[in-house]
Every structure is written in C-alpha cells, then in structure tokens.
Amino acid sequence: MATTKLKRTSLYASGATPINMIQAAFYNEDCIVYDMEDSVPLAEKDSARLLIYNTVRYHRPANKYVMIRVNGLYSEFIEEDLEAAVRARPDAIRIPKVEYKEEAVRICQRITEIEKEAGLEPGKIEVWCNIESYLGMINAYEIATADPRIEALALGAEDFTASMKSTRTKAGLEIFYARNAILTACRQAGIEAIDAVFSDINDPEGLKEDTTLTRNLGFDGKTCVHPRQIDIVNSFFTPSAKEIKYALRVLEAVEEGKRLKKGAVTLDGSMIDKPMELRARTTLAQAEAAGVAIGGNLK
Amino acid sequence: MDMETNLQRRDILLTIPREKAELLAFLERHHLHPEDDLTYATALVNDEDEIVACGASNGRLLKCFAVNEDLRGCNALGRLVNDLTTYCMQQGCFNPMVVTRTHNVPLFENCGFSCVAQTEQVGLLERIPGGAARFAAAFRQSDDAGKIIGAIVMNANPFTKGHRYLVEQAAAQCDVLHVFVVEEDRSVFPFAHRLALVEQGTSDLANVRVHPGGPYIISQATFPRYFLKETDDAAVMQTELDAQVFARAIAPALNITLRFVGTEPNCGLTDQYNRSMQTVLPQYGIRLVEIPRIESGEQAISASRVRALLSQGSSPEELGELLPPVTTEFLRSEEGREIIHSLRQTK
Amino acid sequence: MIVKQPAVAGTLESSDIQVSIFPNPGNGLDIQLQSIAKAQFGDSILETTRAVLAEFEITDAVVSLVDKGAFDWVIRSRLQAACCRATESKFNWKGED
Incomplete structure (x- = not known):
C-alpha cells in the first residue's frame, strides 16, 4: 500500500494506453489515478479494465497512492469495473459524478461485498468521490459522511460549470462558491478536499496563480491534467524553509507559554491565537508528509 | 502523455x-x-x-x-x-488488405500485416497471417495427393459457351480442376448469380470444383490506383501481382501445377494478363496452358460480346449460339430480365 | 472455449502489443509473432501467449501478435481482452482470488 499520506497532486493515466500508464509512474505526483472512465473509448472499456487490473494488482508503482477511477454509477460498466478495481487492491477507488449520499453508500456497500468475496480485509480500500455538479455540491457534506471509507471529495470543474450553465474561466470566479462549499463539507467531515484542475497545460503562470488560490482556500491537493503541472503544484503544498521555521517558532512559543502557565502568548511582539497555532501545525504536518526535514522535535 | x-x-x-x-x-x-x-x-x-x-x-x-x-x-x-x-x-x-509499393511493405508489416506476395513494384498484405493459404486449403480434399491439379480463374459475366469450353478442355487435362469465380460486385451480373451459373453449367463434370475467388484475385476493380504515377503501367502491376498471389499463396496450398487461360487476341488487358502469368508462374513450377477460344460466326465467344448483344436488344433465345442452357434460362427469369433491362439502360 | 469470432485487442503504439485472434476450427494453434525485440523476448512472449490461451482453454486459433515493446503484464492484459472478445465471454474476476 501507499508509503506516503500526501495527496498534493493527482495525475490521471488513461487505461486505454499502456505507455501513458507506464510513464505516469515516473513523475512526482503523490497520487496516480488509473482511469477507466472519460479517457477510455466505449469500445475499449473491457481492455482498459484488464490493463488496469493487471497493472495495479501485480505491478503497482511504489511510493504512490494508487487510485482507480471507475465508470459512472449508472453506466453499464460500473459493476464489472468494481469487480476488477476492488480485486486490483488499490489505495482508493475514485467515483465520478457523485450527487447523492445514497449513491456513495451503495458503492461502498458493493465494495465491501466484493472485498469479502475476494477474501480481502474489509474497509481497507478508500473511496474518493468526484463532485461534478451543483447537486453534488449541495449534498457534499452528506456524501462526505456517507461511509467511513470516504477519504476525499474532489471538485470536477468542467462538468460542474456545465451543470451550472457557467463559463469556465482561468480566474475561476464561477467555481469559487463550489470550492468553498466542498471545502467546508470536507473540513466538517474531517476528510481531504481536492481542488479542480487548471486546464491550460501551456500556462505555468496561470497555474501558479490558480494553485495559490487552491492553497490559500485550504485545499489539501489538486488534480493535474499534465505531468508538467506536477512539480509546480507540489511546490505550493510543500512549506518553504521560512514557513517551517516560523511554524516551529510559533509552536515553541506556545509550549513555552504552557510551561510558564501564561494566559496569552506573544511572539515577535504579536499575540499568538488559536488559529495561528492550528496553521503552524498544518504547515509542519505538510512538511513532514512531503519529507522535508523539519529540524524540530514537535508533534 | x-x-x-x-x-x-x-x-x-x-x-x-x-x-x-x-x-x-x-x-x-x-x-x-x-x-x-x-x-x-x-x-x-x-x-x-x-x-x-x-x-x-x-x-x-x-x-x-x-x-x-x-x-x-x-x-x-x-x-x-x-x-x-x-x-x-x-x-x-x-481480413482487410493493403496494396502498396514494394518498398513500403515493411512499414505495413510493422503494423501487423503479413505480406501475401509482392512483385518488384507492388505488394499485397493481409491482416490474418497465412490467410491466403488457409483460404485455399479449405478446398483441399483428403484424396488429392498425387493427382494432377489445375486451376482456372474466371469472371463469368455471364457464363458463356466459351467458358464452358475452356473448363471442358482444362478438365480433360487434369485429375482435379479448381474453378475460381471472381468475387466482386462490380460486374453487371452479381457474384452470387455468376457463381451459381458456373456451378450449374459445369455440374456434369465430376472433377471440377467451383469456388468463390475470395479476396485473393487482384482484379482491375480491386487494384488500387491512388499511388500510381503517370509513368506506371497499372495493367502490368495489377496482373503481375495477381499472378504472384496465385503462385505464392493459392497454388501451393492446393498443389496446383497447371493454370489454364483462354486466348484473347482482341482484348489488350486479357493479353497482358496472360503475359504476366507466363512470366511469373513458371518460376514457381506452374505451367500456363493457353486454350484457344471457340468461335461463333468467326468471332470468339466472350462475355463482353454477350453483354454487348444483350444491350443492343438481342433476346436470350437469339444468343443460343453463345450461351449454355443454364445462362439462357437465367436470363429468362425475372432477375435475368432485370439485368438485361439495366444493361440496356446504361448503354 | 471456442473462438466464435475474430477479435483484436491492443494498439500499435509504443509499449503496447496488438493481439488478433481468428477462428481456426480443427487446426490447432497457429501463433505468429512479430516483435521489435523478438530475439530477446520472443520466447517469453510466446510463453505468456500459450499460458493465457490455456487459461481460456482455447485450442484452435490463429493468433497474430505485433509487439511494440510491451511489458509482460501488458501482453497478458491484451491477450485476456482478445480472448474474452473472441470467445464472447466475460473475464472471470474471481479466478485469481
């Protein structure tokens, strides 16, 4: 299973092309998503399923969180996709276009049944739900809490904006509310929130701006459409040395305050409040997960 | 990616x-x-x-x-x-096929196609490896070993007394005679009818076996021309390729050592066809036997002559000199009348 | 199982293999391999091919393999897909539990 808990970047690899699947393992994304859905033509669903099954079960890339995106809940492929995907033993199964709690419940139950049939440890495979419509967004909290398997919600902006009759723009004002709604649901459910893709693979500056927003809003990661986006996105979710140093000083001051039983703790002349402490802990958790040497001794 | x-x-x-x-x-x-x-x-x-x-x-x-x-x-x-x-x-x-210049044959082999046969200029490739040999082998019978085996390829558009004569003469010279009927529907007479007429018109000859020609007869209609240059002689390229396919893929599977053709002094293309056969077949141990056409009214009996007469208004009965009874009978049927009608329309 | 219809799986792209299966009733297995790495991996590709055909109990078929440098598990996947299509059967997912 995955040796990293980081989910900064997800990269899709089409189950229709072996070269794509093989190469995708050599980039720096945290999560690799073998896709049975949109990138696979209808006539190749069966062959993609077999290719993904054999790859994940017998040749999964090391040091990656491995996911399989199955076809839609109401497609003719979903049942066999699940049979194959569960038996392939990925870290997670990613479900497209989830709109209702009941859908998530049903899929999770079916996964449990197949796990039992196949003699696998029940509950081990996590589930990510893609939220790709206004309905999914409205029901995000219910979906997020539908089953303990559910590990993350991921915003799919192209389909979402289509459902809203909005125009997808680089600035992304049309998905600003959805980003916040999904993030809020995830925080309350205690699961990860994954932001939508930035589609223009030839605009690194645009990607940086968009990812700045992703991070500032509080997302845990972002889906990438192209390998060249991965390192940029990763960098935004990996705290800088300056940030780590500051976080360490904040927590040191807090600890010092506790030892001295101080009511209010100050650092560099400013008071340290609860949110600052929380942010500092997040920064260090991110750094630790990304393998950055922290140099402190704090939990 | x-x-x-x-x-x-x-x-x-x-x-x-x-x-x-x-x-x-x-x-x-x-x-x-x-x-x-x-x-x-x-x-x-x-x-x-x-x-x-x-x-x-x-x-x-x-x-x-x-x-x-x-x-x-x-x-x-x-x-x-x-x-x-x-x-x-x-x-x-x-089993789709490719006809391409010989220097491009390896490109298509790299894409999963197998070369059936090639000349200096062009090659034929197919998607099922050994498809041609397998196609031909289906016509083999267990007691064929040691026999003298011959073949004729004909379009039979329609089957005439000339065809009948050619088959009779050839059948007399071998133990088994395979007759391949060109399988493409660009002729006036549809393939199913042409095949049926040849089968019926030779059913009295015990050693004659009639087969569909399959995709392995490179006719004028199937030979692609898109890559030809002005200096290319399409007829030579097509007929030589056809001869190569026959000699390399079809004949060995059936142990064919004799190939019969009718002489055709009036048709340049058929003449070229026979010349290509004469160049290629002996290299593979196959003898080409030319049988002179029978004549009627000092003209060779040919399917093109029959079609011309029909389109000019002759009735099937008036062509009794040229046509065997099976063909005359077919022309009197409703389907036959429709074909005559369309011949006259397109005249 | 009987090969009911011709079937193809895989592409001619790099790292893939195109597997075509055709009926060959009563005439056994006829496996034709073309590979950019035939000298090095030809035997292992043929071994995988025979193994998968045996798993599907296919005894009569013409099999054409055009290998573009595929890894073993890709070859296996393409063979399985082609066999399922040719025999008009579904893959037995429980088979490897």
Whole structure:
C-alpha cells in the first residue's frame, strides 16, 4: 500500500494506453489515478479494465497512492469495473459524478461485498468521490459522511460549470462558491478536499496563480491534467524553509507559554491565537508528509 | 502523455464537402489521387487542426495513406492502420488488405500485416497471417495427393459457351480442376448469380470444383490506383501481382501445377494478363496452358460480346449460339430480365 | 472455449502489443509473432501467449501478435481482452482470488 499520506497532486493515466500508464509512474505526483472512465473509448472499456487490473494488482508503482477511477454509477460498466478495481487492491477507488449520499453508500456497500468475496480485509480500500455538479455540491457534506471509507471529495470543474450553465474561466470566479462549499463539507467531515484542475497545460503562470488560490482556500491537493503541472503544484503544498521555521517558532512559543502557565502568548511582539497555532501545525504536518526535514522535535 | 507530438485523431466525414476537399487537398500535396470508392477516412491533426497524416478505406482495402515528412518515426502510420483496421472489422471484413509499393511493405508489416506476395513494384498484405493459404486449403480434399491439379480463374459475366469450353478442355487435362469465380460486385451480373451459373453449367463434370475467388484475385476493380504515377503501367502491376498471389499463396496450398487461360487476341488487358502469368508462374513450377477460344460466326465467344448483344436488344433465345442452357434460362427469369433491362439502360 | 469470432485487442503504439485472434476450427494453434525485440523476448512472449490461451482453454486459433515493446503484464492484459472478445465471454474476476 501507499508509503506516503500526501495527496498534493493527482495525475490521471488513461487505461486505454499502456505507455501513458507506464510513464505516469515516473513523475512526482503523490497520487496516480488509473482511469477507466472519460479517457477510455466505449469500445475499449473491457481492455482498459484488464490493463488496469493487471497493472495495479501485480505491478503497482511504489511510493504512490494508487487510485482507480471507475465508470459512472449508472453506466453499464460500473459493476464489472468494481469487480476488477476492488480485486486490483488499490489505495482508493475514485467515483465520478457523485450527487447523492445514497449513491456513495451503495458503492461502498458493493465494495465491501466484493472485498469479502475476494477474501480481502474489509474497509481497507478508500473511496474518493468526484463532485461534478451543483447537486453534488449541495449534498457534499452528506456524501462526505456517507461511509467511513470516504477519504476525499474532489471538485470536477468542467462538468460542474456545465451543470451550472457557467463559463469556465482561468480566474475561476464561477467555481469559487463550489470550492468553498466542498471545502467546508470536507473540513466538517474531517476528510481531504481536492481542488479542480487548471486546464491550460501551456500556462505555468496561470497555474501558479490558480494553485495559490487552491492553497490559500485550504485545499489539501489538486488534480493535474499534465505531468508538467506536477512539480509546480507540489511546490505550493510543500512549506518553504521560512514557513517551517516560523511554524516551529510559533509552536515553541506556545509550549513555552504552557510551561510558564501564561494566559496569552506573544511572539515577535504579536499575540499568538488559536488559529495561528492550528496553521503552524498544518504547515509542519505538510512538511513532514512531503519529507522535508523539519529540524524540530514537535508533534 | 506524449509531450512533443500532440496529434489528435480526427475522422474525415466524407459526406461533408468541406472535409472531403480538405482530405483531397492533403492527398494532392502528397501526389496521391484517391479512387471514388472510399467509405471511411481518418486523419491525425496538429494543434491547429491541420491534417498531418491520413488514411482511408473502402471497407476491405486500407488505402490513401499519406504522412507528412516531419512525422516519420512517430508511428503515425500505426495509429491510422489501427483505426482503419477497426473500421473494416466493424464493417464485417476481418481480413482487410493493403496494396502498396514494394518498398513500403515493411512499414505495413510493422503494423501487423503479413505480406501475401509482392512483385518488384507492388505488394499485397493481409491482416490474418497465412490467410491466403488457409483460404485455399479449405478446398483441399483428403484424396488429392498425387493427382494432377489445375486451376482456372474466371469472371463469368455471364457464363458463356466459351467458358464452358475452356473448363471442358482444362478438365480433360487434369485429375482435379479448381474453378475460381471472381468475387466482386462490380460486374453487371452479381457474384452470387455468376457463381451459381458456373456451378450449374459445369455440374456434369465430376472433377471440377467451383469456388468463390475470395479476396485473393487482384482484379482491375480491386487494384488500387491512388499511388500510381503517370509513368506506371497499372495493367502490368495489377496482373503481375495477381499472378504472384496465385503462385505464392493459392497454388501451393492446393498443389496446383497447371493454370489454364483462354486466348484473347482482341482484348489488350486479357493479353497482358496472360503475359504476366507466363512470366511469373513458371518460376514457381506452374505451367500456363493457353486454350484457344471457340468461335461463333468467326468471332470468339466472350462475355463482353454477350453483354454487348444483350444491350443492343438481342433476346436470350437469339444468343443460343453463345450461351449454355443454364445462362439462357437465367436470363429468362425475372432477375435475368432485370439485368438485361439495366444493361440496356446504361448503354 | 471456442473462438466464435475474430477479435483484436491492443494498439500499435509504443509499449503496447496488438493481439488478433481468428477462428481456426480443427487446426490447432497457429501463433505468429512479430516483435521489435523478438530475439530477446520472443520466447517469453510466446510463453505468456500459450499460458493465457490455456487459461481460456482455447485450442484452435490463429493468433497474430505485433509487439511494440510491451511489458509482460501488458501482453497478458491484451491477450485476456482478445480472448474474452473472441470467445464472447466475460473475464472471470474471481479466478485469481
């Protein structure tokens, strides 16, 4: 299973092309998503399923969180996709276009049944739900809490904006509310929130701006459409040395305050409040997960 | 994930004049002139949506391949062949073929096609390895060993007394005679009728076996011309390839050592056909036997003469000199009358 | 199982293999391999091919393999897909539990 808990970047690899699947393992994304859905033509669903099954079960890339995106809940492929995907033993199964709690419940139950049939440890495979419509967004909290398997919600902006009759723009004002709604649901459910893709693979500056927003809003990661986006996105979710140093000083001051039983703790002349402490802990958790040497001794 | 060559597949919808014109213009730049029997075409396009490679098919043959120079080595041909093969299979043709210049044969072999036969100039490839030999082997019988085996290929459009005479003469010279009827529906008389007439018209000859010609007879109609240059002699290329396919793939599977043809002093193409046979077959231990045509009214009996007379208004009964009873009878049937009618319409 | 219809799986792209299976009733297995690495991997490709055909109990078929440098598990996947299509059967997912 995955040796990293980081989910900064997800990269899709089409189950229709072996070269794509093989190469995708050599980039720096945290999560690799073998896709049975949109990138696979209808006539190749069966062959993609077999290719993904054999790859994940017998040749999964090391040091990656491995996911399989199955076809839609109401497609003719979903049942066999699940049979194959569960038996392939990925870290997670990613479900497209989830709109209702009941859908998530049903899929999770079916996964449990197949796990039992196949003699696998029940509950081990996590589930990510893609939220790709206004309905999914409205029901995000219910979906997020539908089953303990559910590990993350991921915003799919192209389909979402289509459902809203909005125009997808680089600035992304049309998905600003959805980003916040999904993030809020995830925080309350205690699961990860994954932001939508930035589609223009030839605009690194645009990607940086968009990812700045992703991070500032509080997302845990972002889906990438192209390998060249991965390192940029990763960098935004990996705290800088300056940030780590500051976080360490904040927590040191807090600890010092506790030892001295101080009511209010100050650092560099400013008071340290609860949110600052929380942010500092997040920064260090991110750094630790990304393998950055922290140099402190704090939990 | 390929970063450098971001080529997208785009089918060329031949029913949309603008798209077809785009395809033709691209082929023109590659000095190719497509036939009008294309039913499907597909292309690879660049970021600007311009065609950079294309291929097409009529459902049985893959053709009209053109790939821009700067794409060589990007497996563009493989992607096109893939899509076109899939198309043919969806159309029910599981063994699509390619006719191409001989120097391009290895390119198609790299795409999963097997060479059936080739001449100095052109080669025929097929998708099922050994398909030709397997096709022919189906006509073998367990007691064929040691026998003298001959073959005739005929279009029989329609079956005449000339054909009957040729079969009789040939059958007398061998133990088993395979008669292959050209299988394509561009003739006036549909294949099913032509085959039936030959079968019925020779059923009294015990050692004659009549078969459909399958896709292995390279006729004028099946030979693609899109890649020909003005200096090429299409008739020579086509007939030599046909002779090679027969000698290399069909004859060995059936132990055929004699090939019979009728002489045709009046038809340049048939003459070329016979000359190509004479050049190729002996190299493979097959003897070409030319049998003079029988005449009626000082003219050789031929199917083209029959068609001409029918279209000029002759009735089937008036052609009794030229036609065996089975053919006369067929021409009197409703289907026969329809064919005569259409002959007269298109005159 | 009987090969009911011709079937193809895989592409001619790099790292893939195109597997075509055709009926060959009563005439056994006729496997034709073309590979960019035939000298090095030809035997292992044929071994995988025979193994998968045996798993599907296919005894009569013409099999054409055009290998573009595929890894073993890709070859296996393409063979399985082609066999399922040719025999008009579904893959037995429980088979490897």
